[in-house]
Amino acid sequence: xxxxxxxxxxxxxxxxxxxxxxxxxxxxxxxxxxxxxxxxxxxxxxxxxxxxxxxxxxxxxxxxxxxxxxxxxxxxxxxxxxxxxxxxxxxxxxxxxxxxxxxxxxxxxxxxxxxxxxxxxxxxxxxxxxxxxxxxxxxxxxxxxxxxxxxxxxx
Amino acid sequence: xxxxxxxxxxxxxxxxxxxxxxxxxxxxxxxxxxxxxxxxxxxxxxxxxxxxxxxxxxxxxxxxxxxxxxxxxxxxxxxxxxxxxxxxxxxxxxxxxxxxxxxxxxxxxxxxxxxxxxxxxxxxxxxxxxxxxxxxxxxxxxxxxxxxxxxxxxx
DNA sequence: TTGATATATATGTTATAACAGTTATTGTTC
DNA sequence: GAACAATAACTGTTATAACATATATATCAA
Numbered sequence: 160x161x162x163x164x165x166x167x168x169x170x171x172x173x174x175x176x177x178x179x180x181x182x183x184x185x186x187x188x189x190x191x192x193x194x195x196x197x198x199x200x201x202x203x204x205x206x207x208x209x210x211x212x213x214x215x216x217x218x219x220x221x222x223x224x225x226x227x228x229x230x231x232x233x234x235x236x237x238x239x240x241x242x243x244x245x246x247x248x249x250x251x252x253x254x255x256x257x258x259x260x261x262x263x264x265x266x267x268x269x270x271x272x273x274x275x276x277x278x279x280x281x282x283x284x285x286x287x288x289x290x291x292x293x294x295x296x297x298x299x300x301x302x303x304x305x306x307x308x309x310x311x312x313x314x
Numbered sequence: 315x316x317x318x319x320x321x322x323x324x325x326x327x328x329x330x331x332x333x334x335x336x337x338x339x340x341x342x343x344x345x346x347x348x349x350x351x352x353x354x355x356x357x358x359x360x361x362x363x364x365x366x367x368x369x370x371x372x373x374x375x376x377x378x379x380x381x382x383x384x385x386x387x388x389x390x391x392x393x394x395x396x397x398x399x400x401x402x403x404x405x406x407x408x409x410x411x412x413x414x415x416x417x418x419x420x421x422x423x424x425x426x427x428x429x430x431x432x433x434x435x436x437x438x439x440x441x442x443x444x445x446x447x448x449x450x451x452x453x454x455x456x457x458x459x460x461x462x463x464x465x466x467x468x469x
Numbered sequence: 470t471t472g473a474t475a476t477a478t479a480t481g482t483t484a485t486a487a488c489a490g491t492t493a494t495t496g497t498t499c
Numbered sequence: 500g501a502a503c504a505a506t507a508a509c510t511g512t513t514a515t516a517a518c519a520t521a522t523a524t525a526t527c528a529a
Contacts, residue, residue: 163463169387171373178447181455182347183389184462189344190390191466192337206515218326227477232324234338235345238517241479246515263477263524291465292333299461300336306458307339308318310446311346361485382507393487396509401485418494418507 185310192291199283203276208237209247210284213277216253216269223268225258252276340465347446354438358431363392364402365439368432371408371424378423380413407431 164184165173174180196207205213215232216224224232226240237243244267247253252273258264269277292300319339320328329335351362360368370387371379379387381395392398399422402408407428413419424432447455 164459167466168389169383176443177452177455177459178443178450181447181450181458182443184459185340186344186347187389188462188466189341192341194391208515225477228324234323234342236349239515241477242515245479261477261525265478288331288333288337291467292336295333295336295461295464297332299457299464300332302454302457303336303461304319304332304339306450306454307343309450309454311322311343312446363485380507394485396507397485400509416495416507420508 182310185307192287195287195291196284199287200280202283203280204250205252205276205280208233208235208243209252210277210280212243212247213252213269213273216267217274217277219268221268223256223266225264225266229267247273337465340462347442350442350446351439354442355435357438358435359405360407360431360435363388363390363398364407365432365435367398367402368407368424368428371422372429372432374423376423378411378421380419380421384422402428 164180164187167187168183174183193207196210200207200210211233212229215229226244229244230237230240244253244255244265248255248267251270253267254270255265255267258266319335319342322342323338329338348362351365355362355365366388367384370384381399384399385392385395399408399410399420403410403422406425408422409425410420410422413421
């Protein structure tokens with residue numbers, strides 16, 4: 160690939176501020192990652208977003224989670240969890256059931272099929288993970304995590 | 315905001331690998347940034363993608379650029395530049411003209427209105443930039459840029 | 470209880486993203 | 500120069516994102 164972001168985006172002038180370059184680097188890197196993850200998941204017929212939901216619901220176990228809580232755990236917030244879960248129920252990845260305790264809640268749970276697809280797809284995503292970050296020293300990754308936390312506003 | 319990504323996503327268990335946390339941090343941070351940029355641009359009636367196109371076309375000046383070259387310069391690749399430019403021409407942000415030299419190309423140029431909106435919106439985006447990255451030491455931002463370059467596969 | 474408010478989900482609508490395939494123009498090869 | 504391949508843009512279609520609003524249920528206050 161190219162030497163740096165300026166070359167990748169074919170920009171003639173260097174970035175005016177290091178802050179601008181840093182934030183664009185984050186956006187650009189995320190776009191590259193999302194593209195790779197989407198490609199890796201294509202054989203399994205699920206999107207990156209749906210994979211995320213499956214991970215969340217597997218973590219919740221038999222208790223399941225209501226839609227609002229699924230939304231709160233997503234990496235990028237989805238404004239339409241209802242229909243996302245609709246689609247996943249339709250393809251058999253999850254089940255849904257109205258909570259008898261609070262009839263406003265609909266509890267979603269991962270299905271056997273969802274677990275199977277998750278198990279199949281996970282090694283592929285881990286391969287992407289290794290390909291992208293496996294050669295980077297741990298210390299640098301920890302620095303990355305810390306600075307990104309600062310960008311998101313953590314103190 | 316919360317202390318770290320694990321808490322932000324309400325995960326009970328810590329991340330199994332630093333590589334996983336690093337890549338999720340990138341995706342999460344990009345989602346937060348994109349949300350902020352979208353909010354900042356809303357008053358001007360343009361999307362983050364359209365802002366990106368305006369920047370690219372301003373950089374190209376009077377020569378303009380063909381659609382394919384616009385696409386190549388985008389931060390996140392857009393598979394449908396035609397209709398993106400359609401919409402921007404419709405709202406008067408750009409002009410388009412068939413290249414007499416190679417009639418396959420359609421040269422896009424930023425309009426006076428596009429320049430005006432770019433000039434209005436830029437300070438708002440720079441405010442987001444300062445709010446997110448202004449307090450982070452330059453050295454850390456340079457580290458961030460470098461490690462993200464490594465994630466994207468630059469050697 | 471009644472009314473007001475909050476919460477969780479669902480629905481209607483529009484815009485955009487993503488994918489596949491088509492057309493027009495140019496370049497290349499024999 | 501005719502056939503073929505390559506390139507740039509366009510079009511058709513489907514799926515999803517984004518936004519606003521509606522509906523059902525629960526909670527709280529008087």
